[in-house]
Amino acid sequence: MDVDTRLLRTFAAVAEDGSLTRAAERLYVSQPALTKQIRQLETLLGVPLFVRSRAGMALTAAGRSLAARVPGLLADWEAALRETRGAASRAGRVLRVGFLASAANEATPGIVAGFTARHPGWRVEMRHAAWSDPTAGLAAGEADAALLRLPFPGQERWRVAGLSVEPRWVALPSAHPLAALEVVPFRELWDEPFVAAPAGTGGWRDYWVAADEREGRPVRIGAVVEHPDDWLSAIANGYGVALAPESTARFYARPGIAYRPVSGVSPSRLAVAWSPADDGDPVVRDFVRCCLDGVAGQR
Known part of the structure; x- marks a missing residue:
């Protein structure tokens, strides 16, 4: 069986x-x-x-x-x-790094450059995960480390190092009336349909629709997506709005979508995560150090 x-x-x-x-x-x-x-x-x-x-x-x-x-x-x-997949990547001198859209954004090239300077001959393989896997491959043993937004499923099982905090903004259709505001109060978004991750991501989706910051008002879901392109298309086509880290406005700028700061909602936290079993691995340890240094250099 x-x-x-x-x-x-x-x-x-x-x-x-x-x-x-x-x-x-x-x-x-x-x-x-x-x-x-x-x-x-x-x-x-x-x-x-x-x-x-x-x-x-x-x-x-x-x-x-x-x-x-x-x-x-x-x-x-x-x-x-984890050991089987990790052994294969180590033999090929490859560090597998999972990430979700809007993870480290502009800091990623600096992080990778810093790592390859410390480990010549090694390659960082960046693996873009769908939003249906908020651990970006960690849980499946498909990543040696991951750049993630907190919180994520099973977070307590992993080592996590916080990298930065940034405000959450709202992405909305350019023609939306709220796009005329310089800052959108979150209360004004409570009755809007949201473009969201799959329901199976549970609390991770709840965080990105700020379900706990609505004073009990229910969330309206306008569209469910797993990938950034689908997310952008759904917003541009008017199926809903979405919360996103501030850096998304720079990294995922696109005609038909406006990004505005949001007041009255908690910020987003970026982190690097890895397995406790790899605490003694100098390759993983150096990657974490490069993440800390690389993000600090962006501030």
Whole structure:
């Protein structure tokens, strides 16, 4: 029997938290998606793993047996995946760096130049991840380090070094009435449809629609996208507005889209993240140092 490790991670989170709601928040997925995954695992195994009640999710005897094994299984698999892929990249003298759109932006060339100066003969392979993977390849073992916007799913599992803080602006169609303002109060955006990342990114999407800063007002989703080009097209075509780091206005300037500062919303934080297992790796350590130096040089 083959079982997707994603289902085991879901099970482990629910088993630990005893609550679908808390587990969904921690995994940055929707509660219906989490429920579906638990039922899928129970169907595959042919046994009930939880007893559901208003008080939460209690493990059955079978569930307790599985819960004792799963953390070790997942840790071994993740270590094997990371070591296998990492060994291949090290053999080729390649450092794999995942990033999301509007990560380090203008600082990236300086970071890469600083790293290659420290490690002649090495190459930094920048891997652009879709917004459906806010860890930019870290979770899948496809990146040795990643340039990310905080918060991101499973952040507590990784080493994270903060690099910079910048205001969040709004991207909106050039003809939008709010584009006439020099600064847009966030309150004025509460009833606007937003162009957002997939619902499966959970809390990461919530952050970029500022769901916790609306005084309880619901979010309207006008379009769901995974890539910058689709994001830009959706905004230019009038399907919605979107929050973005200030630097996006310079890095993703395009006809039909206006960027304006937003008041009344928290700023965005840029960070570099890597695995704790690589703390002693001089290559990863030097890349982190180059990130710190490179971003500082942009201020």
